[in-house]
Amino acid sequence: MLVDPRVARKIANAILERTTSKDSTFIDADGGLCLVTRELDKLQTGQFRRPYRIFERDGKLLDLTKTVLADIDNKIDFLSLNYIRVSDNGVHHLCEGTLDLTDRDWQDEVPRYSLVGTATHGTIKSLTQQCLRTWDKVTFKSNLPMTGVFDNCRPEFFFIVSSKTKHHLTVTREEDPKGHRLRHSNILFQILFDYDVCLELPLESFFPWKMTRWSVKEFNEPLMYLIRVRPKADVGLGVGDDLDSFRSHHLQHFLAVIYQKKSERFIPLIEQCVPGSGFDCIKKAGATMYLRTGDILPAEAVKYFNILRSHKFYNLSSFVTSADLDLKSREEEIARTSKLSKMLDGEDRVEMRKRIALGQKVNLKT
Numbered sequence: 198m199l200v201d202p203r204v205a206r207k208i209a210n211a212i213l214e215r216t217t218s219k220d221s222t223f224i225d226a227d228g229g230l231c232l233v234t235r236e237l238d239k240l241q242t243g244q245f246r247r248p249y250r251i252f253e254r255d256g257k258l259l260d261l262t263k264t265v266l267a268d269i270d271n272k273i274d275f276l277s278l279n280y281i282r283v284s285d286n287g288v289h290h291l292c293e294g295t296l297d298l299t300d301r302d303w304q305d306e307v308p309r310y311s312l313v314g315t316a317t318h319g320t321i322k323s324l325t326q327q328c329l330r331t332w333d334k335v336t337f338k339s340n341l342p343m344t345g346v347f348d349n350c351r352p353e354f355f356f357i358v359s360s361k362t363k364h365h366l367t368v369t370r371e372e373d374p375k376g377h378r379l380r381h382s383n384i385l386f387q388i389l390f391d392y393d394v395c396l397e398l399p400l401e402s403f404f405p406w407k408m409t410r411w412s413v414k415e416f417n418e419p420l421m422y423l424i425r426v427r428p429k430a431d432v433g434l435g436v437g438d439d440l441d442s443f444r445s446h447h448l449q450h451f452l453a454v455i456y457q458k459k460s461e462r463f464i465p466l467i468e469q470c471v472p473g474s475g476f477d478c479i480k481k482a483g484a485t486m487y488l489r490t491g492d493i494l495p496a497e498a499v500k501y502f503n504i505l506r507s508h509k510f511y512n513l514s515s516f517v518t519s520a521d522l523d524l525k526s527r528e529e530e531i532a533r534t535s536k537l538s539k540m541l542d543g544e545d546r547v548e549m550r551k552r553i554a555l556g557q558k559v560n561l562k563t
Contacts, residue, residue, distance in 0.1 A: 199229075199230070199403055200403065201232075205233050207398075208357075210240065211423060212237065217307060217308060218307045221307060222311070223247045225249065225251050226312055226315075227252075228254055229253075230262075231265060234251065248274075249273045303350065308351060311352070314357065315358070316362075317358075318362040321358070325382065327347055329385065329389060332432070332434055333443060351427055352427070353427045354426040358421065358422050359421060363422040366383060368383055370494075379456055381449070384452055384456060384495050388496075389428060391427050391428075398422065400421055432499060433500065446523070447502075450516070451505065451520075452498060455493065455498065460489055462486065463484060464478065464484060467501070471514040473508060474504065474505050474511075477505075482501060482504060484501070
């Protein structure tokens with residue numbers, strides 16, 4: 198929870214400087230003292246004052262939240278903890294019916310809403326997965342849980358993140374020459390989103406705050422960061438029939454394959470996936486036999502993936518089989534975890550999620 202009004206004013210100013218909307222709904226996802234909302238309201242005047250929506254994470258603080266916002270005469274909606282749901286597979290999402298906001302087209306420069314709040318790396322990974330599936334016209338019919346967060350709109354997020362999360366999401370080859378943070382989930386985030394690091398925020402401005410010691414020097418900064426995040430209008434996946442054939446889990450599997458070993462040569466690796474596609478990457482994209490996977494930039498990864506799936510034997514390749522089996526395995530794990538979660542309550546459910554996060558086996562008794 199943010200407790201420093203001076204830092205809240207800096208955040209409010211940064212939002213007003215960078216937002217592309219003047220009238221869409223502003224969502225405060227942290228609730229509590231709502232310092233950012235209060236400062237934002239002071240800075241907005243006249244016809245540009247935006248309606249507010251408050252997500253109160255702790256239902257016990259709802260009365261306090263309403264009290265501190267009582268002086269704001271603009272429209273405010275309050276949503277208690279019950280409206281924010283965490284599904285059994287750990288995906289954070291908003292319940293249906295909570296985002297009855299102004300309709301916007303995906304290509305619209307004005308976001309449907311702007312949301313500010315603290316976010317963990319896991320939450321942003323979840324949003325990345327949900328954004329990826331908006332490009333997939335087939336996976337919508339699968340059993341994977343869906344959300345209305347990116348339902349035909351590109352919202353605008355102002356996330357407050359830790360130093361470790363910031364360094365993971367914005368990693369570049371120059372900043373991480375050994376490629377320890379060049380993981381496919383971080384690369385996928387950079388492919389799907391435009392992002393901007395807005396502010397450095399002192400860790401002491403938040404309560405409770407704790408300084409965690411990491412082996413990586415950059416992670417030990419006593420700072421939080423404000424980053425602006427918004428889905429890209431076009432990530433280069435094609436249009437028309439070309440996009441109709443896109444499968445989101447294929448792109449995810451492709452990134453996992455090429456970024457698993459950063460020192461591996463790309464052309465021999467891609468030839469193992471789809472024979473003949475290596476020559477296409479050399480001919481159409483200028484790749485060389487000496488190109489290593491760790492040197493591939495996010496935009497280049499999309500280009501190589503498009504070349505791969507345009508190969509005439511792509512649908513018959515071992516790569517597609519492997520990607521589909523990986524998806525099936527994840528769906529089965531989600532169903533299994535959901536079944537087990539329904540059988541547990543309280544501390545048992547928390548312990549189960551910890552074991553899953555650590556990769557430990559969870560016994561399911563039927």
